Each structure stands twice: as C-alpha cells, then as structure tokens.
Amino acid sequence: MDSIQFYPAGDSTVVVQFGGTINEATSRRIARFAENLRQARVKGVGELIPTFCTLSVQYNPRVIGYQKLVKQLHRLLPHEDDGAAAAKTIHIIPVCYGGEFGKDLPFVARHAGLSEQEVIHHHTGRDYLIYMLGFLPGFSYLGGMDERLFTPRLETPRTKIPAGSVGIGGEQTGIYPLDSPGGWQLIGRTPLRPYDPDRDPAILYQAGEYIRFVPVTPEEYRALEAEIKAGTYAHRVVKED
Template sequence: MKDYQILIEGDSSILIVFGDTISTEINQRITSTVQLIRAQRIEGIVDMIPAFVSLLINYNPLVISYDALRKRLEKILQMETKASETVKRVFEIPVCYGGEYGPDLKNIAAHAGLSEQEVVKIHTSCDYLIYMLGFLPGFCYLGGLDERIHTPRLETPRLKIPAGSVGIGGKQTGIYPMDSPGGWQLMGKTPVKTYDPQRDPAILVQAGEYIRFVEIDEAEFQRISELAEKNEYQVTIREGGA
C-alpha cells in the first residue's frame, strides 16, 4: 500500500506527502527518500526541501517532464530501505546556560516549577532529532523536548537575538544560527557556529541527524569561542545504531 501522496505545486515542483502527523518514522522515511533521489542524480531536479511530513522537489520541466519525473519518483518510493542502513549521527553542542548567556532561564525554571539546574539537566539529557531545517539558514526544527520544560514564547519578541542563542519556544527547542528577531525564551548560548558563510559546508547539520546539548562553564565557552573564531573547533559527533 502506498504510504505517500504525490501532489502538484505549480509548474516546476512536486510535493510528496507522507502523512499528517509528526513522527520519527515518517522523518526517517523522508531522509532515506532524499538520499535515494540524490544517489540517482536525476537530471532536471533543481533542489529538494525535506520537511516534517513532506518533501518538495523543484524541477526544470524543460529538462525532465512531469510524467517522467513522477515515474522515477514512484519507483524510488517503492524501494525498501533497511533501517540498519541509517546510522544515527549525534552532534554534541556545548552550551553555557543561564546568566547573561541565557537571560530567560529563570523564567523557564519558574514556569516549570523547577530549579535552573534541574531545567538544564532535563535539557541536556536527550538526543533531539532534527526534523527539518528552515526559517533561517541552518535553523533546525528539533523534536523531543521534555514536556516538563515546555514554555510559552515571550509576549514581546526581542528585536535581536544573538547568533548561538539556545532557547525554548512552546514545545520546541533550538539554536539561533544567526542574529535574528525572535520570541523564544533564551536559556543559554553555544560558542559553536552552527552557520558560518565562510566555512564549507556553511551549515553543520542536516535533517535526520541529532543534536545533544552539553553543559559547559564560562571558561570553556571562552576557550571554544576563540577556537571557533579561528575555525579550529571540531564539534564532537557520536555515531551509532538508532
């Protein structure tokens, strides 16, 4: 049985929808579909945008016809992918919590009825799946935030949140890859540049990978900052079975 639906989005895009609920299974299905399509190097595909439950494919209709592309996609979508093939990659992102780095940590703690240290412990105790990137270059939509520390957004968004800020907005947590306005409650900051236009690749992570936050102190923050500035800091990546 088909677990997907192919829809038309204008004259140069196809949208494949895999369901209507956010789940790790659907996300893995999308990640492996993207890999299969990339591996086939289909001429005429211009770009792809994987999202929570869908995959948008931009194509050039002068190079490949809709019918031909659809046929090739159907074939790929019917291939079996073995779960064992997907290796779980976890990026360890060091974060200095609280104080000037995370001015809203006290709000989050107060809202949760926990101590600041308990909030940090909860935040650093699981691997967050990167469902998709979007909104800003390198901005990750992460799944898996512990319900105990869900916190509503600020009533008045900040005009400028510095790059590297780690925060919570409702049920989500994430990192601001660049200076940006925003309404999330800021709990800390990472010295790692998750987006650096001068670096290749400019973005560290991709959809389907995981992020684990690791608590560091101010001295460590300074040390990593200096290394990151010189482009000498390597993020620790753990690899293993899911």
C-alpha cells in the same frame, strides 16, 4: 502508515507528502527517499528540500514533465520504515546555560516548577532529531524535547537575539544560527557558529542528523570561544547506533 500523496507546487516542483504527523519514522523515510533520488540521478531533477512531512522535488520541465516524474518518484519510494535505522550522526553542542547567556532560564524553571539545574539536566539529557532547517539559514526544527520544559513564547518578541542562542518556543527547542529577532525563551548559548558563510558547508548540520547539548561553564564558554576564533576548535560529531 499514512498514505503518500503527490502535489504540484507550480510548473517545476513536486511535493511528496508523507502523511500528516511529525515523527521520527516519517523523517527517516523522507531522508531515505531523498537518498534514493540522489542515487538514481533522475534526469531533470534539481534541488531537494526535506521538511517535517514532505520532500519538495524541483525539476526542469524542459527535461521531464510532472506526470512522468511522479511515476519515477513512485518507483523510488522507500518501503515503510522497518526500524533498522542507520547510525545516528550526533553533533555535540556545548552550551553555557543561564546567566547572561540564558536570561529566560529562571522563567522556564519557574514555569516548569523545576530548579534551573533540573531544566539543564532535562534539556541535555537526550538527543534531538533535526527534522528540518528553514525560516532562517540553519534554523533547526528539533523534535523530542522533554514535555516538562514546554514553555510558551515571549509575549513580545525580542528585536535582536545573538547568534548561538539556545531557546525554547512552545514544544520546540533550537539554536538561533544568526543574530535575528525572535520570541523564544532563551536558556543558554553555544560558542559554536552554527552558520558561517566562509565555511563549507556553511551550516554545521543537516536535516536527519541529531543534536546533543552539553553543559559548559562560563569559563569553558570563553575558552571555547577563543579556540573557535583562533580556528583551532574541532567540531565534535559522533556516530552511534
């Protein structure tokens, strides 16, 4: 296990670094550390921001100083990952692959030497850990994609990608939470709204949870879209060990 380091990020943030490799054990450890910290209610501690290998801890220097806080954080560090993971929270994301929703599916298939059906099969065949959210609200950095699907980004990024688009960028896959420019290969789209400012919480999922893509037909996509618009759709979340 990599060693844990503490760094200041200015006058009111401590960065706790859990080694330098992206993996699920590190991610679980960071999530547990954040949980410990929330439960301990350390005076002066504010926002916690988890990333691949760090937890950023914001604090109020009028209440607690850097050195004293680092000592407290030390005490709250979780033990090395013992493999006894808690139940996974898995978000079911219906996706219509290919066609108008996933214009780059043919390219991804050609690049992988697979049929479009095989790409869909490999993409939906596993659960993806949400390592962190960032870059855009709700933009999820997902780990664990099938190596056969690794595809380079577009040479020229698109200026507008519709919200809900599911793409592949290099070794990563993910969902665009809102209309934005982007350079990922688009393989499908979900009718779900990963980001909805009028919903609480505005973002459907959080770091440490999982995403499972489920293929739907264009007809099912339209039906789901109508349900979501009408407010009758219930987002599916399952718990599995």
